[in-house]
Amino acid sequence: MIPPELTDAVAQVAQALEEGDLVTAKAATRELTYRSAHSFGPEHPHTLETYALDAYISYLDGDQARSTAASLRLARLRFSQSDARAPEEVLRAFATWELLTAPHTTVRLGEELLSVWTQIMGDAIGAAAVHTIRNRLSAFTHVPVSPFANGASEQSNAP
Structure with a gap:
């Protein structure tokens, strides 16, 4: 109402x-x-x-940057209120973020998206999406994605 x-x-x-x-x-x-x-x-x-x-x-x-930022803000607010719709907002942010082309904006919002995704969705949920985000960030920053970017230990099992 x-x-x-x-x-x-x-x-x-x-x-x-x-x-x-x-x-x-x-x-x-x-x-x-x-x-x-x-x-x-x-x-x-x-x-x-x-x-x-x-x-x-x-x-x-066509203002995908504003749409992404608004969805991320909304996801955080809904999550802080234990609103079950928070994951939906994260998915909307992800969908619009993928449409961005400006490097600075893509990286800035992508880093926030990764943070929000991890906080709300967790690393295990949507691992492919997390991989997509990391790869896209890497492409925009020209830094190769480390195989340890998911938090795995860099220590070798070698004796």
Whole structure:
């Protein structure tokens, strides 16, 4: 249920999306987020939903960096509140991060993604995704991925 304080702002976002007006949708979403954070607080469930909307609209608008960052922030917040949807946000962040092409942004958000993935998903869950993240980071930083990057010991078993 949408609280009365946010009804008009939600309607503006919905109308803009229906009309395909992403510029207006983004502006209306930012206003919605401001209103929700002001009325309920920045970590309230209503406000978290506005962060998810921001990530989605950013994705639609082709701003994959903003979408990735918003999904990562939302994943951390949901995780801190023991919200079972935190892993979904990590997966969304991963999907949009893979679309990034600017080296600095890809590395910065990739390092954060790896941290969030490990914290929320664990190393064992989605090992292929962790490998993809590490390989992509390596490609953007031109540093080979160490076989010990997963935390294995570098000590040899040789006598």
